[in-house]
Amino acid sequence: SDLKVRSKDLSYHEPVMPVGIVSIANEEDVSKALRICNKHGVGVVVFAAGTSLEGQVVPGREGCVVLDLSMFDKLVAVHPGDLDCVVQPGLNWMELNNQLKEHGLFFPPDPGAAATIGGMCGTCASGTLAWRYGTMKENVLALRVVLPTGEIIKTRSRATKSSAGYDLTRLFVGSEGTLGVITQATLRLKKIPTVSAAAKFQFPTLDHAARFSSFLVKRCIPLQRLEVMDEIAVRSVNLAFDQGLPERPVVLLDFAGTSEADVEGQIKEVERLARDAEFKCEDLAITKDPVQAEKLWSVRKRALFAAKSLREGAGHGKSKTRIATLTTDVAVPPSRLPDILEVTRQLIVKHGVVAPIVAHAGDGNFHCFLLVDEANEQEILISERFRDEMAEAAIGMEGTCTGEHGVGSGKRHLLVKELGPGAIRLMRALKKAVDPNGIMNPGKVFE
Ligand SMILES: Cc1cc2nc3c(=O)[nH]c(=O)nc-3n(C[C@H](O)[C@H](O)[C@H](O)COP(=O)(O)OP(=O)(O)OC[C@H]3O[C@@H](n4cnc5c(N)ncnc54)[C@H](O)[C@@H]3O)c2cc1C
CATH class of the missing domain: 3.30.465.10 (Uridine Diphospho-n-acetylenolpyruvylglucosamine Reductase; domain 3)
Structure with missing residues (x-):
């Protein structure tokens, strides 16, 4: 059953069974293991915690060995x-x-x-x-x-x-x-900042929330965090964690500094901007209580798991459909965030998908969590088409197909579209020089 656990990640990518797991907790043994695998041409997949979302730890071919480094942790x-x-x-x-x-x-x-x-x-x-x-x-x-x-x-x-x-x-x-x-x-x-505060601002539409976020970036206010959730993501955390939040797009902010006056100044400035008629901020709550702030951020951090509550029958029980998540990860220059979100909303309607949106708005990076029935090929196909069209739109805005999750096996074709054949040739040449026998995590980053 350990092999089964190491055959899969949290995403929708199909499992591939490894032939063995080697648990290692020192450098010398890693070196010995790689020497042996290299000599025999055995594929090696390093498995850390397996939380990556693009098939990175799913063996890319039959016959791979998994290196488990979870005990190498000091x-x-x-x-x-x-x-x-x-x-x-x-x-x-x-x-x-x-x-x-x-x-x-x-x-x-x-x-x-x-x-x-x-x-x-x-x-x-x-x-x-x-x-x-x-x-x-x-x-x-x-x-x-x-x-x-x-x-x-x-x-x-x-x-x-x-x-x-x-x-x-x-x-x-x-x-x-x-x-x-x-x-x-x-x-x-x-x-660690000595003074901090967290805030939740709600807006009538995602476009208002996105434009407000881009404006804060442009003003160079030294915020610690700047995140956006659309109304569907807010609904999912209400369903999953009984939050009772008004189901409207929300901007979450963290202020941090070295003095009360410093943080107070940031809060006043952001409040003033939010009340500007252009952004139509409807509701605004600020807390300096670290417990309340932690609560607010823990809701945001669990949004990926909350998304599953949007789909009836989701779960792992025998009688239920096995629902997996396809997570998109485009990033654009921050000023283009409202534009790419607008395109995304159109694609959601076009493809008829349920896709709560959560954005690291300060970086112009955001995720749609698409819930797919692992047994339904058509559903997976539609979700992949949605992801590809979104990535192409982001690339067209001088953006990237992946801001933080990586290419894995799911975005290899998009990497070529983003960087062109010359850059991919150079990457392949580097790979060949370092790993001529192609044993390290085969099938990831490029075909
Ligand atoms: C709820 C949730 C929220 C998330 N939020 C974010 C987020 O906000 N930002 C973000 O960036 N990601 C996020 N992720 C994705 C994930 O946490 C990251 O991709 C993370 O970096 C994976 O770490 P891991 O230890 O689980 O690595 P794994 O998934 O085990 O491995 C990831 C990759 O690294 C390689 N690897 C592992 N260890 C080594 C090593 N020692 N040497 C060489 N290669 C190695 C693996 O082979 C694999 O290719 C989220 C995931 C979940 C489930």
């Missing part, structure tokens, strides 16, 4: 004076932040609750804090990596800046386990 060192720490790949980001609290520091990227640093490096994860602090690309300083040959390399020193050669750290961040196994990461840390 915080190795904290350097408060340098604002960095060194961790093993299996460490969960929330656990890391628990351990960093005593230093008054935290690591900003905040994807799925169970995600680990290795997996987050794999997908170049981000989350609700990315527009203030950046994604994994900006927050990973250096890596230790085992190459498919078993050779162990470091990508960079721990110095805050370095011009030493090609940027290998960024090559591995976002490589989805296709180039090597990350065995250690040095991470940049931030100071």
Whole structure:
């Protein structure tokens, strides 16, 4: 049954059974395992927490071995004076932040609750804090990596800046386990803000909410978080978690600073802008109570799971249909967010899909959670068509098919559309140079 668990992720991608699972908790054994697999041409899939959403941990062909690094999960060192720490790949980001609290520091990227640093490096994860602090690309300083040959390399020193050669750290961040196994990461840390507040603003339409968000980005107000949920997403959290929220589009904000006056100034400015007749803000609630703020954000963070409540019969019981989620992930320059959301709404009507929308609005990145019956090929086909048309529209607005979830196996065709054949040829050449036998996570990123 362990093999079955490792044959699948949380998405709609079809399971493929691995032939074995190797649990490893040190670098030397990772090196030995890769040497053996490379010699025999055995495919290797690194499985961290399996929360990725594009089929990344589903074996891309028969006969693969899964490397499970969940026990390789220690915080190795904290350097408060340098604002960095060194961790093993299996460490969960929330656990890391628990351990960093005593230093008054935290690591900003905040994807799925169970995600680990290795997996987050794999997908170049981000989350609700990315527009203030950046994604994994900006927050990973250096890596230790085992190459498919078993050779162990470091990508960079721990110095805050370095011009030493090609940027290998960024090559591995976002490589989805296709180039090597990350065995250690040095991470940049931030100071925990001393004063914070959270706010919920409701708007009559998604367009008003999106235009308000884009306006805040343009005004450069140093918010900590800036997120949007449409009325369908709000309905889903009402159904799933009994929230009793008015079912209208909502903008969620986090203010943070080093003094009361600083945060108070931000709140006043945003309130003033929200009341502008152009945005038609209907309801506005602000809290400085950390418990209330946490409650507000936990609703947003669970929106993906809440989406399932929109579909009757959803669940895993024997008598119920098995509903999986196809999650879209386009991102556009933030000023184009209202435009891409308008196109998305038209596509939802055209394809007749149920698709709650949740946006990391500060980054111009958003998700539609499409609920598909895994046994219904037609439904999956329609949802894939919807995803593709949306991605093409985003690419047409100088955007991307994936802001944070990665390409996996579901967006390989879109990567070519986004970057063109030359860039893909170069990526293939890099892959061939690092992994000539094609053992690392076969079938991901490109066909
Ligand atoms: C409820 C929910 C909310 C989410 N919200 C967000 C969000 O806001 N932002 C966001 O970015 N993502 C989000 N995600 C997606 C997911 O959490 C991220 O993709 C995360 O980075 C995956 O981490 P993981 O530890 O689960 O990795 P896995 O899914 O196990 O692996 C991800 C990829 O990394 C590779 N990998 C894992 N470990 C290593 C290693 N040591 N060396 C090399 N490659 C490795 C794997 O082979 C795979 O290709 C969400 C998911 C869920 C379920």
